Amino acid sequence: MEVVDKSKLPYVYAADELISLFLTTYSREEARGSTAEPAFVKQKRLEIKRIVSSGKAIASILREMALRMPFLDRLHPFYRELIDAVIGARAYKHVVAKVGNANLAVKAIAKEAITAVRTAPDKKALLDARRMYKARIIDLLNDLRPELEKMREIVVFLRKLPSIDPELFTIVVAGAPNVGKSSFVRCVSTAKPEVAEYPFTTKQIHLGHIFLRGDRVQVIDTPGLLDRPLSERNQIEKQAILALRHLAGVIVFVVDPTPHSGYSLEMQERLWREIKEGFSAPAVAVLNKIDIATEEELEKARAIFAPIGEISTLNCRGTKEVMDYVLQKYYVPAALEKLRAAARGR
Template sequence: MCAEIARLKQQMVFAPKTSSELFEQMVKQCRKRTTKKGANKLETRRIRTLECIKSATRFAAGKLKNVALKSPFVEDLHPFFRELLEISVNIEDYKSCASRVYSASKLINRIGRGYIIKVKRSQKTDEIVRFEREFFGRTYSILKDIEDCLSTVRNFQVTFQNLPDIDVSLPTVIIAGAPNVGKSSLLRRLSRAKPEVKPYPFTTKELIVGHLEHLLGKIQLIDTPGLLDSPLEEKKNVERKAVIALKHISNLVLFIVDPTETCGFSLDYQKKVLETVRSIVSCDVWIVLNKADIASPSHVENFKKKFNINEFFIISAEKGVNIDKLKNEIIEYFQNRNAKI
C-alpha cells in the first residue's frame, strides 16, 4: 500500500493555481503554431489558425483531463488515508470539482472541434481571425467558470501529496499517550527516525514513521500527536490523526506514561487518556512507564496504585534504559503473532 500511495503521488497532474495560468499556457501553445505557408494569404492564415486552435485545444483539454483522472479516486483509498484526507479537505466538494474539471476538458474539446470546422469552411481572412478570437474567448470563460474548482482540486492534491509514507500492510506499532510523555524520544530510540523532540507539549503535530528492522523483516513504528482527555467527537485535527492511526492500522499500542507527572498531566488524567485509547483499538495495549532515570520508587508505586496494574515496562527513552529489552519484546510479539496466522 505504501508503494501504491507513492505511485498515486507520482502520477498526479497538479491543477494550475489559477485559470489565468492555464489560459496563458494555452496562448503560448498557440504561438508555437506552424510557419507553413499556403498558396495565398487566406490559406496561410487558415493553416496557422488551425494549428493554433488544435494545439491550444489539445493542451488545455488534455491538461484538465489529466488533472481530473490522474488524481486519486477517494473510494479506492484505504480508510486510514481517506480519513486523514477528510481532516483537511471536503471530500464531496473535491469529487464534485474533479467531475466539473473533467467536463470542462470535454467542453473545450468540443468547442475546439467546432471552430476547426468553421475555420476550414471560411473564405475570409477577417472571419478566420474572428473565429480564433471567439475560440479563446469562450475557452477563457470556461476556465474562469471552474476557477474555484481548480483551487479545490489543487488543495486536495497538495494534501494528498503530504500524506505520511505509511505502509498499512506492515505490522504496525502505534506509540500513544498524553502530550510530552516521551513518545517521540522513544521512537528515536527504537528506530532511525528523527522526530523533533522539545521539552513542551504538542511538539508532534503529524504522524511520524520509523522502522524496527529484524531478521525476519521490519516493523513499522508510528509516533502520534499527544492525546487529551476529551470526547472523540470534540478532538482537534491534530489529535484526530492519532485516533485515525489507532483505529485503522494498529497491531500493537505502546501507551507511554509519565509517572513523574513532569509532562504536565496527572496520572489520573493519563489514565483517562488510556481508557480512550482502549475504547478505540481492538489490539493489545502495552503500558510503558517512561522517565525511569528520574522516577523514584514512590512515583512507580503511585502509578501502580492509580492504574491498578502490575504488568508494565519501565524505560528511559532519554537515557536508553531498557530500550533493547522493549525492542526484543516487540519483535518476539510479532514473530509469535505470525506463527499463529
Template sequence: MEVVDKSRLPYVYSADELISMFLATYEKEESRGSVVEPAFIKQKRLEIRRIVSSGKSLASVLRGIALAMPFLDRLHPFYRDLIDVVFGTQTYKHAVAKIGNAHMAIKAIARESIAAVRAASDKGGIYAARKMYRARVIDLINDLRPELDKLREIVLFLRKLPAIDPTLFTIVVAGAPNVGKSSFVRCVSSARPEVAEYPFTTKQIHVGHIRLRGDIVQIIDTPGLLDRPLSERNVIEKQAILALRHLAGAIIFLIDPTPHSGFSIEMQLNLYREITANFSAPVVTVVNKIDIANSEELERARSLFTPIGEVSTINCRGTSEVVNYVLNKFYVPIALEKLKAARR
C-alpha cells in the same frame, strides 16, 4: 487495497500556469500551405490549427491530472479516511471530477470556435472567433482555480506522508501530547521525528522501521491525543485515531507521571480507558520520564496503569526492552503462524 503511490501523483498546475501554457501552445502554431493560397484562407487554416492544438493540449493536461489522482474507492481505509479527515471526501471527489470533466467543455468550446472561424466572411470575423475562443478557455481555467488549488494542496500533503505499508505488523505509540512519543520512536527505530518540549510538535504521523532477522516491523509516532469526545477532536488528533483504528497491531500507551507535559495523570488515565474501549488492538502501558519523576509520581502511575515497562526517552533507557516485550508477545506468534501456514 492500494496505498498512495507517490511516484504516480501528478504535478497539478496552477490556473496561471495553465493559462500561460495554453497561450504559448496557441501561439506556437505557424502559418503553412501553398504560397498561391489566398491569405484569407491561410489565416483560417492557421486559426483552426491553433484552436485544435491548444485545446487538445489543455484537455489532455487536465484529464491527465484527474486520472493520476488516487481513486478513493481503491485506497486502503487508512488513506481513504485520512483524506476524508483532512480535506473531506466530497471536496476531493468534486475537485477531481470537475478538473477531469473540463476536457469535454474545452472540446465543445473548440468545436464552436472552429465553426465560427469557418463561417467568418472576413478577417474581422476570424479575429472575433479567436478572441471568443481564448476568452472562453481562460474563463474556464479561472473557474477551475479553486479546484486546482485544492488538488495542489492535497498532492503536497500526500507527498509529505510517510511511506506506510498497511500489510506490515505495526506498533502505534499513543498518548497525550508531549509525553515523549517522538523520542520513544526515535530511540527504537529508523525514524527521526522532530522532538521539542511543547505540545503538538508532531503535526503528522511519522513512521520508523525495526528490522528483525530480515523482516520489518513498522512503529508509528502519532500526534498527541486529548481527553475529549471524538466529535470535538481536531484534524491532528483524528490522524492519530486513524492510525490506531486501521494500522495498529499493538499499541504502546506512553505515560508522563510528572507535570512537565501539562496534562494530569487523571486525564491520561481517561484517555487510556477510551483507547482500550474503542480499539481492538492490544494496549500496553509504559511510564516515561523516570529520570525526572519522583517516587510519589512513579508510584501513582504504577497503581493506576500497571505498566509493562518504565523508560527514559532522554537517553533511551529501557526502550528496547519495551519493544522486545511487545514484539515477543504480539508479533512473534503471528509471524510463527504465517510461517507454519506457508509450509503447509
C-alpha cells in the same frame, strides 16, 4: 486496497501557468501551405491548427492531473479516512472531478471554435471566432483557479504522508501530548521525528522501521490525543485515531507520571481506558521520564496503568527492553501465523 503512490502524484499547474501555456501553444503554430492559396483560406487553416494544438495541450494536462490523483474509493481505509478527516472526501472528489471534467469542456469549446472558423464568411467573423475561443478558454481556467489551488494543497499533503504499508505488522505509539512518544519512536526505530518541549510538536503521523532478519516492523508516532469525544477532536488528533483503528497490531501507550507534560494522570487514565475499550488491537502502557519522576509519582502511575516497562527517552534507558517484550509477545505470533497462512495457500 491501494496505498498512496507518491511517484504517480501529478504536478499541479496553477491557473496562470495553464493560461500562459495555452497562449504560448496557440501562438507557436505558423502558417503553412501553398503561396497560391487565398489568404483568407490560409488564415482559416492556421486558426484551426492553433485551436487544435492549444486545446489538445490544455485538455491533456487537465485530464492527466485528474487521473493521477488517487481514486478515493480504491484506497485502503486508513488513507481514505485520513483524507476525509484532513481534507474532506466531498471536497476531494469535487476538486478532482471539476479538474477532470474541465478537459471535456476545453474539447467542447475547441470544437465549437473550429466550426465557427470554418463557417466564418469574412475576416471579421474569423477574428471574432478567435477572440471568443481564447476568452472562453481563459475564463474556464480562471474559473478552475480555486480547485487548482486546492489540488496543489492536497498533493503537498499527500507527498508528506509516510509511505505506510498496511500489510506490515505495526506498532502504534499513542498517548497525551508531550509525554515522550516521538522520543520513544526515535529510540527504538529508524524514524527521526521532531522532538521539542511543547505540546503538539507532532503535527502528523511519522513512520519508522525495525528490521528483523529480513522482515520489517512499522513503528508509528501519532499526534498527541486529548481526553474528549471523537466528534470534538481536531484534524491532528483524528490522524492518530485512524492509525489506531486501521493499522495497529499493538498499541504502546506512553505515560508521563510527572506534571511536566501538562496533563494529569487522571486525564491520561481516561484516555488509556478509551483506547483499551475503543480499539481492537491489544494495548500496553509504558511509564516515561523515570529519570525525573519521584517514587511517589511512579507508584501512583504503576497502580493505575500496570506498565510493561519504565523508561527514560532522554537517554533511551529501558526502551530496548520494552520493544523486545512487545515484539516477542505480539509480533512473533503474528509473523508465525502469517507464515502458516502462506504455507496453507501453497
